[in-house]
Amino acid sequence: MGVKGFVEGGIASIVAGCSTHPLDLMKVRMQLQGETQAQNLRPALAFNPGSVHAPRPPPPPRVGLITTGVKLVQQEGVAALFSGVSATVLRQTLYSTTRMGLYDMLKKKWSDPNNGGSMPLTRKIAAGLIAGGIGAAVGNPADLAMVRMQADGRLPPAQRRNYKSVVDAIRTMAKDEGITSLWRGSSLTVNRAMLVTASQLASYDQFKEMILEKGVMEDGLGTHVTASFAAGLVAAVATNPVDVIKTRVMNMKVVPGAAPPYTGALDCVLKTVRAEGPMALYKGFIPTISRQGPFTVVLFVTLEQVRKLLKDF
Numbered sequence: 001m002g003v004k005g006f007v008e009g010g011i012a013s014i015v016a017g018c019s020t021h022p023l024d025l026m027k028v029r030m031q032l033q034g035e036t037q038a039q040n041l042r043p044a045l046a047f048n049p050g051s052v053h054a055p056r057p058p059p060p061p062r063v064g065l066i067t068t069g070v071k072l073v074q075q076e077g078v079a080a081l082f083s084g085v086s087a088t089v090l091r092q093t094l095y096s097t098t099r100m101g102l103y104d105m106l107k108k109k110w111s112d113p114n115n116g117g118s119m120p121l122t123r124k125i126a127a128g129l130i131a132g133g134i135g136a137a138v139g140n141p142a143d144l145a146m147v148r149m150q151a152d153g154r155l156p157p158a159q160r161r162n163y164k165s166v167v168d169a170i171r172t173m174a175k176d177e178g179i180t181s182l183w184r185g186s187s188l189t190v191n192r193a194m195l196v197t198a199s200q201l202a203s204y205d206q207f208k209e210m211i212l213e214k215g216v217m218e219d220g221l222g223t224h225v226t227a228s229f230a231a232g233l234v235a236a237v238a239t240n241p242v243d244v245i246k247t248r249v250m251n252m253k254v255v256p257g258a259a260p261p262y263t264g265a266l267d268c269v270l271k272t273v274r275a276e277g278p279m280a281l282y283k284g285f286i287p288t289i290s291r292q293g294p295f296t297v298v299l300f301v302t303l304e305q306v307r308k309l310l311k312d313f
Contacts, residue, residue: 002105008310009100010093012303016295017092022081023291024088026068028150030284031247033063034276065287076153084149087166091146095139099197100303102131107205118209124202132197136190141182143189145169147250159253177254188246188265192239199238204231204300224301232296236289241281243288245269 017024063071072080106127111119119127136143145166152160163169173181207227217223245268252261262268272280 002101004310004313005104005108006097006101008303008306009104010097011306012299013092013096013100014089015302016299017088017096018085019298020291020295021085021088022069023287023294025081025083025150026065026072027243027284027287027291028147028247028251029068029072029154030063030065030287031244032151032154032251033283034280065290068287072153080153083153084146084166087142087146087149087169090166091139091142094142095135095193097135098138099131099135099193100201102134103127103197103201106131119205121202121206124205125198128198128200128202129194131201132193132195133190135197136193137183137186140186140189141170141173142166144173144182144184144250147247148173151247151251181254185246185249185265188242188249192242192246195239195242196235200231200235200296203234204228204296207231221301224304225297228297228300229293231300232293233289235296236285236292240285240288244281244283245272248272 069081076083107119107124110123110127145163148161149163149166149169152162155161161169161172163172170182177184204227207230208223211217211223211227212219217226245265249262249265249268254260262271269281276283
């Protein structure tokens with residue numbers, strides 16, 4: 001019974017991940033806008049507001065979702081919209097299958113059989129936090145490879161990593177940067193995944209229960225779409241700042257013998273906010289919600305259909 005939840009969640013996650021991959025790619029590109037300026041901040045300017053230095057150059061104009069997509073296709077071709085899709089498949093297989101399966105197990109264990117199998121919102125959130133954290137730790141290497149493969153096209157040709165596949169990316173990172181590099185940014189990945197899973201899965205279950213209890217709609221496609229889109233909005237608002245920092249830490253190029261652009265997540269936050277302002281933490285929010293909404297809808301609609309297909313197994 002426990003394995004079934006992993007299979008159902010894995011199938012739904014892979015379908016959702018592949019179908020919304022181009023939006024995820026554009027989100028990553030938008031989150032990296034202005035990063036060079038943040039990395040080049042001098043230490044005194046980054047951490048001591050009272051220090052006097054030459055005026056900071058104005059940040060480059062921000063590019064929107066549609067412009068980002070058009071430029072990407074013009075410069076790299078239509079196939080570039082699916083750059084890193086092999087990493088997305090591996091990530092969903094490792095990360096999402098784990099979190100969906102664990103959440104399902106915890107939900108069944110903690111639900112009250114005397115109350116129609118329902119579970120308080122606090123327990124749903126706790127289940128989401130636990131499942132998301134474990135899933136992220138398992139899937140971090142694939143997540144790291146996905147971010148790098150998606151970001152590669154924005155670099156000058158001489159600086160591109162040119163990974164052939166997700167397996168090649170993981171193998172190259174382990175060889176050139178050490179095995180531990182595969183978990184670079186893992187604290188951010190885990191924190192983000194805990195927020196995503198708690199806000200996404202818990203809120204979906206909560207919205208769905210509310211719709212059914214109040215008799216707004218019957219249990220069907222309309223209910224699943226409404227509850228899942230609301231859950232996607234909640235997840236996007238909660239996780240975008242962590243997602244921006246995670247993307248930048250994972251994408252940074254570490255040169256042997258030289259100091260890394262960021263010493264960690266906090267350093268990345270400080271440099272990003274100093275260079276680009278607090279709203280930089282919500283860069284890529286439009287593609288985030290544009291992806292998170294459809295992703296969550298496809299995820300839960302597919303999950304509900306897969307559950308129907310596998311109900312007798």
